[in-house]
Amino acid sequence: MLEEARTAIARLVEVQSDDVVFTSGATEANALAILGSLRAGSTKNQTPRTKHALYLPTAHASVVENMKALAEEGVEVEELPIRDARVDCEKLKRMLRPETTLVSMDAVCGETGVIWNTREVAQTLSAHVGRSTSYMGGRMLLHVDASQAPLTEKITRAHFGADLMVLDASKIGETRGIGALVAHRTISLASLYRGGGQERGLRPGSEAPELACRFAAALLAAALGRGKFRAFAERTRAELIKMIAKEIPDAYINGSSNQAPHILNLSLLGRDTDYLAALLDEDGFAVSTRSACESDSEDGSRAVLVLTGDTERAKATLRISWGPETKKRELHRFVNALVRAVVFIDNERER
Numbered sequence: 001m002l003e004e005a006r007t008a009i010a011r012l013v014e015v016q017s018d019d020v021v022f023t024s025g026a027t028e029a030n031a032l033a034i035l036g037s038l039r040a041g042s043t044k045n046q047t048p049r050t051k052h053a054l055y056l057p058t059a060h061a062s063v064v065e066n067m068k069a070l071a072e073e074g075v076e077v078e079e080l081p082i083r084d085a086r087v088d089c090e091k092l093k094r095m096l097r098p099e100t101t102l103v104s105m106d107a108v109c110g111e112t113g114v115i116w117n118t119r120e121v122a123q124t125l126s127a128h129v130g131r132s133t134s135y136m137g138g139r140m141l142l143h144v145d146a147s148q149a150p151l152t153e154k155i156t157r158a159h160f161g162a163d164l165m166v167l168d169a170s171k172i173g174e175t176r177g178i179g180a181l182v183a184h185r186t187i188s189l190a191s192l193y194r195g196g197g198q199e200r201g202l203r204p205g206s207e208a209p210e211l212a213c214r215f216a217a218a219l220l221a222a223a224l225g226r227g228k229f230r231a232f233a234e235r236t237r238a239e240l241i242k243m244i245a246k247e248i249p250d251a252y253i254n255g256s257s258n259q260a261p262h263i264l265n266l267s268l269l270g271r272d273t274d275y276l277a278a279l280l281d282e283d284g285f286a287v288s289t290r291s292a293c294e295s296d297s298e299d300g301s302r303a304v305l306v307l308t309g310d311t312e313r314a315k316a317t318l319r320i321s322w323g324p325e326t327k328k329r330e331l332h333r334f335v336n337a338l339v340r341a342v343v344f345i346d347n348e349r350e351r
Helices: 002-013 026-039 061-072 089-095 118-127 209-247 273-282 302-308 328-350
Strands: 020-023 052-055 076-079 100-106 141-145 164-168 179-183 251-254 263-268 317-321
Touching: 002 020, 002 164, 002 209, 020 026, 026 061, 026 100, 026 141, 026 164, 026 179, 052 061, 061 076, 061 100, 089 118, 100 118, 118 141, 209 251, 209 263, 209 328, 251 302, 263 302, 273 317, 273 328
Parallel strands: 052 076, 052 100, 100 141, 141 164
Antiparallel strands: 020 179, 164 179, 251 263, 263 317
């Protein structure tokens, strides 16, 4: 069961089956990609203290926090430059060094839905002096967290230009507790812990064959339904924005021109959006204000702050997303519930 699931996922992402390493989810897979690649292959001439890594500041906490961990170990860590919701590759060229080992970014921002220019970054790395164009001996790797991509984007490793790619079952269906790191065997990775030889010795512990099968089935379903769902999501997103703009004219949209159509991030200035999310929950709608992994932050959405530079917008965000099983009428009911909740909060503020 496990190997059939591994082979099925490998076919979808167009790699060899032994390139797929199962993990507990994207958080662990990102940690293995980041910490594993930077801790592996250190020599007398290149210790961890002489390595250099760059990351996208809007990325998931599992990327940002592990980059901080590397910095504590002595790795030089910098944020990727952003301009107009894209990595500024002209600035990136000037930041790359012979000791640059890893560049980490996501394919689709989970909070805002921005689709990042991973292939352009990959081309920039390939063109840089000292970059190996093969996996053999290459040391400037591109890590792409593609966990938010499968519902609307092609998910082959070549599509993103990735050396290391991460997927997560919970982002495409109901299955939780399993993800994958896609990494060619010739990429040197250090295990995060010890205890067994499972998953190429990179992830010790008993595997979960049933979860792996569900994961593979969900990825296949997403691939087969991608075109239909993307067209539906584009139409409904445009309708949602139009309806919201009519009823809540001071709502700001946080995103870009290159956007995953099933994610809509709003800023509702001056409103307590955590309270708003609770009111919507009572009406049967599950939305969020920022990443669940940073729900205790008092600074609001880090991703929106980086994207807009506006603190007030970052503190008043609402993230709305929908999937292939969502009906158009449900989205219309959601807008009505959102308007009622906003009016209620506005009336409360005026008292």
